[in-house]
Amino acid sequence: MCGKSVPTRGFRGAALLVAITGFIALRVTAAPVDGPYVLRGADGQLAAWTLEWTHDSVAKHVQPLVPGAKFAVPAVGSLPAFQVTLRMPADNAPNSVPLAVSVPLFVVADTHGEYEILVDMLRAHRVVNARLGWGFGRGRLVVLGDVFDRGANQLEILWLLYELEAQARKAGGGVQLVLGNHELMVMRGDLRYMNPKYAKTAAALGVPSYSLLFDAGSVLGQWLRTRPAMLKVNDMLFLHGGISSALVERKLSLVEINDGVRAALNDRPPFSPAERARVEFLIGSDGPLWYRGYFAERGNAATATMADVDASLAYFGVRRILVGHTIVPTITRLYDGKVIAVQVYPGHDDAGREHFEALSIRNGKLMRALPDGSTQPLTTP
Numbered sequence: 001m002c003g004k005s006v007p008t009r010g011f012r013g014a015a016l017l018v019a020i021t022g023f024i025a026l027r028v029t030a031a032p033v034d035g036p037y038v039l040r041g042a043d044g045q046l047a048a049w050t051l052e053w054t055h056d057s058v059a060k061h062v063q064p065l066v067p068g069a070k071f072a073v074p075a076v077g078s079l080p081a082f083q084v085t086l087r088m089p090a091d092n093a094p095n096s097v098p099l100a101v102s103v104p105l106f107v108v109a110d111t112h113g114e115y116e117i118l119v120d121m122l123r124a125h126r127v128v129n130a131r132l133g134w135g136f137g138r139g140r141l142v143v144l145g146d147v148f149d150r151g152a153n154q155l156e157i158l159w160l161l162y163e164l165e166a167q168a169r170k171a172g173g174g175v176q177l178v179l180g181n182h183e184l185m186v187m188r189g190d191l192r193y194m195n196p197k198y199a200k201t202a203a204a205l206g207v208p209s210y211s212l213l214f215d216a217g218s219v220l221g222q223w224l225r226t227r228p229a230m231l232k233v234n235d236m237l238f239l240h241g242g243i244s245s246a247l248v249e250r251k252l253s254l255v256e257i258n259d260g261v262r263a264a265l266n267d268r269p270p271f272s273p274a275e276r277a278r279v280e281f282l283i284g285s286d287g288p289l290w291y292r293g294y295f296a297e298r299g300n301a302a303t304a305t306m307a308d309v310d311a312s313l314a315y316f317g318v319r320r321i322l323v324g325h326t327i328v329p330t331i332t333r334l335y336d337g338k339v340i341a342v343q344v345y346p347g348h349d350d351a352g353r354e355h356f357e358a359l360s361i362r363n364g365k366l367m368r369a370l371p372d373g374s375t376q377p378l379t380t381p
Helices: 115-124 154-170 181-187 196-205 210-214 219-224 245-249 254-266 273-282 306-316
Strands: 004-006 021-024 033-040 046-053 058-064 067-073 082-085 105-108 140-143 174-177 230-233 236-239 320-323 332-334 339-341 358-362 365-369 375-377
Touching: 033 067, 033 154, 033 196, 033 219, 046 067, 046 196, 058 196, 067 154, 082 154, 105 115, 115 154, 140 154, 140 230, 154 174, 154 219, 181 210, 181 219, 181 254, 196 210, 210 219, 230 254, 245 306, 254 273, 306 320
Parallel strands: 021 067, 105 140, 140 174, 236 320, 320 339
Antiparallel strands: 004 058, 033 046, 046 058, 067 082, 105 358, 230 236, 332 339, 358 365, 365 375
């Protein structure tokens, strides 16, 4: 491990609002590792913090950063380590992305820390190559939120998406991540679904809450706060939960919706009474991150009618809505194909095979993408 090993002690906040460059090599180790978390310490210096557990102790490795830094995210299982180049703080991501119909899209939802299953899917469909570099050319990878919680490798997924975004941009493609309710929860301190690994990380680093490792000053925390809650791509709307009739009735634009969710994440004062009410609505059960009204008897919302869906499509000027958030056994067409449910939870079947699906869109044709690299036309149910 490059850098020094120091006793685990508390840190006071994190802020990263400058470019970071250089190179940090993390040695390969058989011991469990978590990190790096790229933060600014109490001394004002930038550093990558990585924890390494042995059978009887934990060590915190701190690597100071200088302008131009790169670092390696350690290997997980059979997957190789990969390198990340840190960038200037991100600007707000676009609310709408116009694309030629010929540009392929690959859509995944709710990866929940299942890094190996996600990467196997991306490799099988050549979205990434064997070394985890971008392999999708001008294509777009769209992630429908909920990277956080449950699984044990959420950090690796976040760094991979962060790095792929830059590589894709250079190739003429792109990575679009929309926020899910679990991003909102973790960054606002609600850790009820967090994998136990990360509670140990917070304790070892001496932070009162794991969410502080993703505050607005951290690299990933700042980047996540610039992501949208809803994204329009041509005649499709991508989001995590869904569009309630109550949201349509409020007649909010995509800009107002995305800015409202960002305001909640940044806890930006002062809120006027009207703005506070709008923000609280957007992050509530009828907002785009939590709504489950497309699925009968799920959540607190009434089931959406076809008229509700048609009103949503008309208001946002789209032909189709794609969502995660609610588990389905296979990617499913709802409301005559006007809503596509993408959330097939990543896991393993009784034989130990990976069970996961993604949505592949090529020349307007929708297909289920399967772990073995094959696809099926999305014509049923």
